[in-house]
Amino acid sequence: MEAHHLALSSLITLSFLAILLSAVVPMSVEESKTIPYPFWGGNRPEHSGPQGFKLEYCYDDEYPIIKFEELEFLILNISESQDIMTIARLDLWGGSCPQTSLNTSLNYSIFDYTSTVLNITLFYDCPPQVIILIPVQNKFTCSLKGSDRKNNAYFVNESLAKIHIPGLAQCRGKIRVPISRNAIIDESAGVDQALHEAFNQGFEVDYDALDNIACNGCVESGGNCGSNVIHQFVCFCRDGERSYNCPDNNMYSLFSSHLPGLG
Numbered sequence: 001m002e003a004h005h006l007a008l009s010s011l012i013t014l015s016f017l018a019i020l021l022s023a024v025v026p027m028s029v030e031e032s033k034t035i036p037y038p039f040w041g042g043n044r045p046e047h048s049g050p051q052g053f054k055l056e057y058c059y060d061d062e063y064p065i066i067k068f069e070e071l072e073f074l075i076l077n078i079s080e081s082q083d084i085m086t087i088a089r090l091d092l093w094g095g096s097c098p099q100t101s102l103n104t105s106l107n108y109s110i111f112d113y114t115s116t117v118l119n120i121t122l123f124y125d126c127p128p129q130v131i132i133l134i135p136v137q138n139k140f141t142c143s144l145k146g147s148d149r150k151n152n153a154y155f156v157n158e159s160l161a162k163i164h165i166p167g168l169a170q171c172r173g174k175i176r177v178p179i180s181r182n183a184i185i186d187e188s189a190g191v192d193q194a195l196h197e198a199f200n201q202g203f204e205v206d207y208d209a210l211d212n213i214a215c216n217g218c219v220e221s222g223g224n225c226g227s228n229v230i231h232q233f234v235c236f237c238r239d240g241e242r243s244y245n246c247p248d249n250n251m252y253s254l255f256s257s258h259l260p261g262l263g
Contacts, residue, residue: 036078036080037211037226038050038207038209038212038215038225039053039054039064039078040053040055041054041056041057041064042055049225049226049227050227050231050233051231052107052109052110053066053110054066055075056072059074059090063075065090066087068106068107068111069105070100070102071089071090071102071104071105072090073088073089073090074087074088074090074093074202075087076088082206083206083207083208083209084204084205084206084207085204085205085207086203086204087202087203087205088201088202089104089177089199092177092199093199093200094196094199096142096152096154096192096195096196097124097142097152098175101173101174101175102175103175103176104175104176106205109208110207110208111205111206111207112205112206113178113203113204113205114204114205114206116181116182116203116204117178117179117180117181117203117204117205118156118158118178118179118180118181118183119156119157119158119176119177119178119179120154120157120176120177120179121157121160121175121176121177122152122153122154122173122174122175122177123152123153123154123155123168123173123174124142124149124172124173124175125142125149125151125152125172126151126153126167126168126170126171126172127167127171128151129167130166130167130168130170131150131151131153133166133167134153134165137191138153138154138155138191139151139153139191140152140153140154140191140192140195141192153171157176177199179198179199179201179203180198180201180202180203180204182201183197183198183201211233214233214244215233215235217235217245218235218242218244218245220245221235221237221246221247222238222246223242223245223246224236228241
């Protein structure tokens with residue numbers, strides 16, 4: 001029952017988070033409680049959480065966006081109890097033909113792939129003498145700028161080393177994309193549709209939440225979690241900032257009006 005409650009709470013929190021990030025007015029004290037630490041963004045100031053957890057905006061009024069280098073990712077789910085989130089590449093959302101050929105990359109000092117992730121490589125605009133050697137179940141259509149190009153292929157990275165297809169390096173584009181191992185690419189439904197569904201399902205990454213233990217203690221003492229100007233964890237209490245928790249069970253509403261920019 002407790003695990004079910006935690007999972008349900010995470011989903012509810014994520015829904016509220018998406019709504020709040022799309023707001024154009026400052027969030028109220030009560031509304032700001034729905035954004036789970038360590039994530040911050042929207043109208044929440046930088047001291048609401050540590051570096052690396054900024055949420056850029058809300059896509060389609062539903063999904064928060066986090067950015068790693070040049071790529072943007074939709075956050076499909078956050079499991080606070082496991083410190084895992086499910087994300088999907090925005091440029092591959094609903095399609096398999098991105099505008100730019102960028103490999104998937106994370107902020108590896110904070111985030112990493114879980115064991116549920118499988119890497120595939122997409123090859124684009126391969127020459128005829130190469131595409132003819134590729135099995136039909138590995139070919140897909142790339143619709144871009146009004147044209148449907150069928151000279152594209154994908155391979156699971158684990159099997160790519162075992163497959164020898166001369167000339168793959170001559171394909172004009174190549175990107176590496178993580179998918180979930182549970183995303184079964186069923187060619188009987190069409191490779192294009194199967195790839196779209198796999199990309200839309202997203203993949204799991206875990207995040208470094210070493211401050212979560214401190215945050216739990218802070219919340220239990222009546223405080224609220226955040227970070228200072230040098231991005232160290234602090235507990236916001238009625239009488240000011242504390243390193244870990246508030247004294248005397250000092251109850252306090254999240255980021256009171258004494259904090260700049262809020263209230």
